Amino acid sequence: MLNEVIENSKAPQKNSFSQRLPFSIEKRQFPTTGAVIMWSIIGVVLALIIGAIFLLATGRDPIEIYTLTFSKVFTTPYGLASAANKATPLMLGAAGVMVAAKAGLWNVGVEGQFLVGAVAASGVALLNLNVPSFVIILLMLVAGFLGGALVAFICALPKAYLKVNEIITTLLFNYIVVLFVAYLVHGPMKGAGNNVPQSAVFAENSWLPQIGSTGIHLGFIIAIIMVILFGWLMRKSTFGFEMRVVGNNPKAAKYTGISIIRNILLVMIISGGLAGIGGMMEVSGVVHRMQSGIFTNFTLTAFAVAWLARLNTAGVLVVSYLLAGLLVGAYVMQIVGMPSAMVNVLEGLIIMLIVAFDIVTVYRIKWKRGNSK
Amino acid sequence: MSKKFFKGLVLVIVLTMLLVLAAGCGSQETTTTDTAATEAPFKVAFIYYGSIGDHGWTYQHEQGRIYLQANATNVETIGIENVAVGADAERVMTQLAQEGYNLIVATSFDYQESTLTVAKNFPDVMFMNSTGDKSDTNVMPYFGREYESFYLDGVAAGLKTESNILGYIASYPIPAVIQDINAFAIGARSVNPDVTVKVVMVNTWYDPAAEKQAADSLIDGGADVLAHETDSAAPHQAAEARGVWSVGKNSDMDVFAPDAFLTGGVWNWGPFYADVVNQIREGKWDSAPYWGHMSTGILNMAPYGTAVTDDMKTVIDQTQADLFAGNIDIFAGPLKDQAGTEKVAAGSSLTDDELRNINWVVDNVKGNLGN
Numbered sequence: 001m002l003n004e005v006i007e008n009s010k011a012p013q014k015n016s017f018s019q020r021l022p023f024s025i026e027k028r029q030f031p032t033t034g035a036v037i038m039w040s041i042i043g044v045v046l047a048l049i050i051g052a053i054f055l056l057a058t059g060r061d062p063i064e065i066y067t068l069t070f071s072k073v074f075t076t077p078y079g080l081a082s083a084a085n086k087a088t089p090l091m092l093g094a095a096g097v098m099v100a101a102k103a104g105l106w107n108v109g110v111e112g113q114f115l116v117g118a119v120a121a122s123g124v125a126l127l128n129l130n131v132p133s134f135v136i137i138l139l140m141l142v143a144g145f146l147g148g149a150l151v152a153f154i155c156a157l158p159k160a161y162l163k164v165n166e167i168i169t170t171l172l173f174n175y176i177v178v179l180f181v182a183y184l185v186h187g188p189m190k191g192a193g194n195n196v197p198q199s200a201v202f203a204e205n206s207w208l209p210q211i212g213s214t215g216i217h218l219g220f221i222i223a224i225i226m227v228i229l230f231g232w233l234m235r236k237s238t239f240g241f242e243m244r245v246v247g248n249n250p251k252a253a254k255y256t257g258i259s260i261i262r263n264i265l266l267v268m269i270i271s272g273g274l275a276g277i278g279g280m281m282e283v284s285g286v287v288h289r290m291q292s293g294i295f296t297n298f299t300l301t302a303f304a305v306a307w308l309a310r311l312n313t314a315g316v317l318v319v320s321y322l323l324a325g326l327l328v329g330a331y332v333m334q335i336v337g338m339p340s341a342m343v344n345v346l347e348g349l350i351i352m353l354i355v356a357f358d359i360v361t362v363y364r365i366k367w368k369r370g371n372s373k
Numbered sequence: 374m375s376k377k378f379f380k381g382l383v384l385v386i387v388l389t390m391l392l393v394l395a396a397g398c399g400s401q402e403t404t405t406t407d408t409a410a411t412e413a414p415f416k417v418a419f420i421y422y423g424s425i426g427d428h429g430w431t432y433q434h435e436q437g438r439i440y441l442q443a444n445a446t447n448v449e450t451i452g453i454e455n456v457a458v459g460a461d462a463e464r465v466m467t468q469l470a471q472e473g474y475n476l477i478v479a480t481s482f483d484y485q486e487s488t489l490t491v492a493k494n495f496p497d498v499m500f501m502n503s504t505g506d507k508s509d510t511n512v513m514p515y516f517g518r519e520y521e522s523f524y525l526d527g528v529a530a531g532l533k534t535e536s537n538i539l540g541y542i543a544s545y546p547i548p549a550v551i552q553d554i555n556a557f558a559i560g561a562r563s564v565n566p567d568v569t570v571k572v573v574m575v576n577t578w579y580d581p582a583a584e585k586q587a588a589d590s591l592i593d594g595g596a597d598v599l600a601h602e603t604d605s606a607a608p609h610q611a612a613e614a615r616g617v618w619s620v621g622k623n624s625d626m627d628v629f630a631p632d633a634f635l636t637g638g639v640w641n642w643g644p645f646y647a648d649v650v651n652q653i654r655e656g657k658w659d660s661a662p663y664w665g666h667m668s669t670g671i672l673n674m675a676p677y678g679t680a681v682t683d684d685m686k687t688v689i690d691q692t693q694a695d696l697f698a699g700n701i702d703i704f705a706g707p708l709k710d711q712a713g714t715e716k717v718a719a720g721s722s723l724t725d726d727e728l729r730n731i732n733w734v735v736d737n738v739k740g741n742l743g744n
Contacts, residue, residue, distance in 0.1 A: 186546075293459070335465070
């Protein structure tokens with residue numbers, strides 16, 4: 001784990017405090033994978049310890065609650081399948097965030113793109129087309145992608161042509177989308193014969209099939225393939241290279257003749273499209289109808305996944321599954337006797353401490369040996 | 374060298390954790406063994422849409438759970454808060470059923486479809502769905518006739534108002550809410566023919582900020598008594614701050630608005646839950662929809678606030694007595710909708726079925742339902 005150490009170029013001042021310490025702190029160019037994983041684990045453990053203190057203080061048994069929660073989520077088929085289904089839209093949303101971030105863009109609108117993707121796919125499902133199931137699902141996938149892509153494209157236009165900050169356009173567009181979806185489920189999409197703000201249940205031929213008897217829907221596999229595919233595209237292809245140049249050094253892009261406008265629009269279309277497919281999978285694989293509030297805090301959670309994974313494809317897959325497990329586990333913790341408020345505290349602590357320890361992975365500690373220097 | 378440092382740190386953290394956990398085990402071990410009774414306890418789980426700190430809908434159900442735990446023999450109860458509608462609700466109910474819970478009480482209309490789905494997979498587990506309207510062999514929808522309390526709220530508001538404009542903060546245009554709006558408007562009109570009710574939909578059950586905004590906009594529009602269908606105390610606090618009055622629902626909101634609060638329905642689920650558990654144990658359970666009148670005690674009016682005069686008390690008390698005695702038919706014709714179309718002819722009334730599917734409001738209600 002000792003690679004690329006940048007030596008501190010500044011001449012150390014005599015008798016300074018830092019010089020008298022038995023070690024010096026140096027910055028790494030890249031944090032090592034080992035350090036990232038280890039410090040993430042330390043963050044989780046520390047959060048659990050703090051949680052345990054709260055639990056003990058209120059007369060509960062932390063070890064029982066923790067072990068029951070862990071075993072119910074990560075050792076039972078139902079828990080594992082639930083986490084997989086919950087992870088599906090999450091990894092797509094996080095991949096959307098990641099793709100945009102590699103091109104230097106903050107797509108804070110994945111929630112809106114997710115919702116419009118879900119609405120577009122629901123629109124296809126509610127047509128009740130008389131064609132084979134796989135055709136409907138394929139159409140729904142396309143509709144989900146286009147729905148999400150359209151929203152992101154609209155938000156990208158001011159960025160590409162007028163240099164309007166995309167954080168603002170994507171964030172504000174979320175509110176429009178949420179209200180638009182509320183209008184749809186209260187109005188045109190509302191199921192016949194009831195006064196409830198939700199669509200009718202889709203016909204079964206538009207449900208994503210289950211993988212065997214696992215309880216996991218096929219979207220989980222499709223999502224993994226798509227995340228890997230787009231991650232690869234961003235890393236290895238010319239197309240991905242251009243986008244990264246635009247993100248890292250727009251001037252260089254300009255001088256080498258890479259179109260910034262075209263790349264901003266394209267990357268946002270892909271980013272939004274991925275989130276839109278996430279929406280399609282949630283309605284087609286899990287909810288089987290359109291309604292408001294199908295995934296609360298989607299943007300926040302997708303960002304948490306993308307950044308905890310250090311914008312790394314494999315990381316997104318792993319972290320989305322673990323975080324989904326945490327979200328599923330949050331209810332299990334309540335079932336085994338942990339109050340809801342404390343579950344939220346613990347969730348927040350875990351994420352916060354992992355992010356906080358991020359800083360440690362960027363530095364290394366070098367022990368001074370005797371008076372060798 | 375840094376490796377050693379990391380290893381040392383990990384060791385310290387792990388040791389600390391073990392110590393903490395060991396201390397935890399030691400202190401807990403004594404309490405776990407003595408609960409093992411001869412007979413397995415009857416396990417009841419409650420699923421809440423909001424948090425028990427809402428001092429409204431969820432809070433009152435939690436009071437019911439506490440009552441059940443204290444008054445029924447050999448029961449084990451649990452309340453799960455903040456369960457999101459849809460996939461999350463379905464998963465939580467499935468996990469509870471797998472945990473061996475005998476009765477699962479889903480305390481929101483929005484859980485209805487999830488409840489029916491999960492109930493099919495667990496035929497031996499009983500389910501109850503609050504405010505729902507679909508039953509199954511093991512699913513019982515239940516509710517109290519909340520509109521009766523809103524009729525009495527309407528009487529109080531109609532007597533109190535000076536501007537003859539009442540404000541109503543509504544959640545969603547579903548039948549359970551529309552019944553209440555209508556009963557409120559009819560009750561107010563019964564004592565004050567000039568009164569109109571302005572409705573604002575907030576599209577949420579619990580969002581104190583949105584509820585307060587809606588309350589302020591209604592007060593700005595001239596309303597001087599507020600009613601609400603949402604779960605928080607924000608409308609009462611807004612009324613108190615602006616010097617107008619309010620009627621409540623769910624809980625006794627007097628503490629939040631000592632000057633503004635008039636009265637309001639307060640749920641009393643505990644005895645009902647205890648009855649249901651007894652019926653299931655005795656094998657007498659019937660999953661047919663339950664829709665109890667106020668006279669059964671499932672819903673009571675909160676004690677009058679200071680703004681209610683003795684004259685008002687006399688009228689409201691008399692109205693309640695007449696209602697309980699069956700002398701008042703709230704939805705008796707003639708009733709017209711907002712467009713002026715006669716919906717209920719003179720001499721007839723709405724049936725329970727018609728009430729369960731009602732989607733129109735009476736003609737002294739102003740505002741779009743958005744449905």
